[in-house]
Amino acid sequence: MTDKLETLFQDLRTRTLNEIVPPGASKVRATVRRRRGVAVSAGAGVTVAVILVGAGVGLYPGDGGSYVAGDPGATPSGSDWPPVMPDPTGPEYDRAQTAGELLADRDKTPTSINATQGVVIADYENHMNDMPADTYAFRFYCVGSGTVVVVVKQGDSGDTVLGQGAATCADNGPVPLQLTIRQPVYGYLRIFAAGDAQSNDRAGFAFEFLSTTGKTGFGPSGPPYTLSTSAGG
Amino acid sequence: MTPEALPAVPNETSSFDEIYAAHYGDLTVQLYAYFGDRQEAQDVVQEAFCRAYARWRTMSRFDDPVAWVRRVAWNLAVSGWRRRRTVRGFLGRQRPEEHQVDGPEPERVALIAALATLPDNHRRAIVLRYLADLTVAEIADREGVPAGTVKSWLHRARQALAAQLALTDAAPEEDPR
Numbered sequence: 001m002t003d004k005l006e007t008l009f010q011d012l013r014t015r016t017l018n019e020i021v022p023p024g025a026s027k028v029r030a031t032v033r034r035r036r037g038v039a040v041s042a043g044a045g046v047t048v049a050v051i052l053v054g055a056g057v058g059l060y061p062g063d064g065g066s067y068v069a070g071d072p073g074a075t076p077s078g079s080d081w082p083p084v085m086p087d088p089t090g091p092e093y094d095r096a097q098t099a100g101e102l103l104a105d106r107d108k109t110p111t112s113i114n115a116t117q118g119v120v121i122a123d124y125e126n127h128m129n130d131m132p133a134d135t136y137a138f139r140f141y142c143v144g145s146g147t148v149v150v151v152v153k154q155g156d157s158g159d160t161v162l163g164q165g166a167a168t169c170a171d172n173g174p175v176p177l178q179l180t181i182r183q184p185v186y187g188y189l190r191i192f193a194a195g196d197a198q199s200n201d202r203a204g205f206a207f208e209f210l211s212t213t214g215k216t217g218f219g220p221s222g223p224p225y226t227l228s229t230s231a232g233g
Numbered sequence: 234m235t236p237e238a239l240p241a242v243p244n245e246t247s248s249f250d251e252i253y254a255a256h257y258g259d260l261t262v263q264l265y266a267y268f269g270d271r272q273e274a275q276d277v278v279q280e281a282f283c284r285a286y287a288r289w290r291t292m293s294r295f296d297d298p299v300a301w302v303r304r305v306a307w308n309l310a311v312s313g314w315r316r317r318r319t320v321r322g323f324l325g326r327q328r329p330e331e332h333q334v335d336g337p338e339p340e341r342v343a344l345i346a347a348l349a350t351l352p353d354n355h356r357r358a359i360v361l362r363y364l365a366d367l368t369v370a371e372i373a374d375r376e377g378v379p380a381g382t383v384k385s386w387l388h389r390a391r392q393a394l395a396a397q398l399a400l401t402d403a404a405p406e407e408d409p410r
Contacts, residue, residue: 028253
């Protein structure tokens with residue numbers, strides 16, 4: 001491809017790459033540690049103190065303007081760093097994390113695919129674009145209070161509903177909404193999740209698809225793939 | 234207990250750092266072209282790496298963990314993360330002033346603006362083709378559509394971009410790879 005568009009895209013890539021300053025892997029570690037730290041400490045009964053400290057450290061380190069908790073030794077010059085992602089902290093993210101921990105362990109359950117987690121909102125929508133034809137057990141967990149109406153539709157568009165129901169949120173041991181989803185052909189699935197007034201922006205959710213036939217697993221390179229029947233599952 | 238007191242993922246940080254360093258930029262460029270908003274692209278890619286690191290013990294065993302990060306980043310791009318613009322807007326106002334650099338060249342601005350007018354699937358296809366260097370077959374596999382559909386998307390996207398950017402020869406036959 002040697003068209004002018006290719007030149008434009010090459011230029012876009014080159015020039016933009018030159019301008020991007022990655023926030024840094026150390027920032028990633030700090031973010032993950034803080035998220036874990038808040039969750040663990042909250043469980044130990046010192047929620048208020050930690051959230052206050054976390055907010056202070058996370059939102060206003062050093063110059064009072066950066067939004068990622070500092071790893072002081074890893075940041076050469078805080079004021080030169082570009083703004084980075086707002087670091088989500090707070091009880092709703094802890095609940096999302098808790099919900100995520102209810103999902104199957106992929107090491108032990110490779111048929112758990114396309115799992116994700118997040119904070120409940122009124123109009124969540126997720127497009128899964130690598131869903132092999134198979135029968136799946138869909139599990140949707142909600143941690144917190146309230147309910148979430150979940151609809152799974154086939155394809156990138158249209159209104160073919162493959163399953164729907166309501167998940168009841170609970171702080172401890174929530175019972176997942178379980179649906180059987182039959183994906184007729186390889187392609188998209190869309191997941192819609194609408195929280196109610198109690199759950200929106202407060203509860204955390206997580207969901208996963210598990211192949212009930214054992215035909216589909218989480219691929220070594222990320223997206224789901226169809227397991228070889230001779231591979232022994 | 235402070236967050237720093239928690240155990241780090243052992244012996245796996247170097248591989249994570251290497252992957253982060255090698256792929257953060259390229260992923261950001263791709264999502265920048267998709268969003269038209271570089272900060273949003275950076276946020277999404279950083280979040281994708283955070284999610285990867287949170288389960289790095291498992292992910293580092295994958296043959297290609299980058300594919301997982303790429304997938305998460307693109308999923309974030311087309312799903313819930315967009316919906317936090319209000320929060321981001323607030324936070325954005327709290328950010329320190331960035332070091333000022335010259336603005337992007339008119340060609341880049343025009344390309345980003347033209348991309349923004351494309352339908353989502355056309356824009357994804359063209360970004361994956363030109364910036365992620367995926368083949369037609371790979372894009373088709375990702376999108377779950379026949380290769381012919383991807384060729385059609387690319388053809389229409391190129392025509393639209395060529396018209397908007399006043400290019401004259403930007404719609405060649407698609408490389409059949």
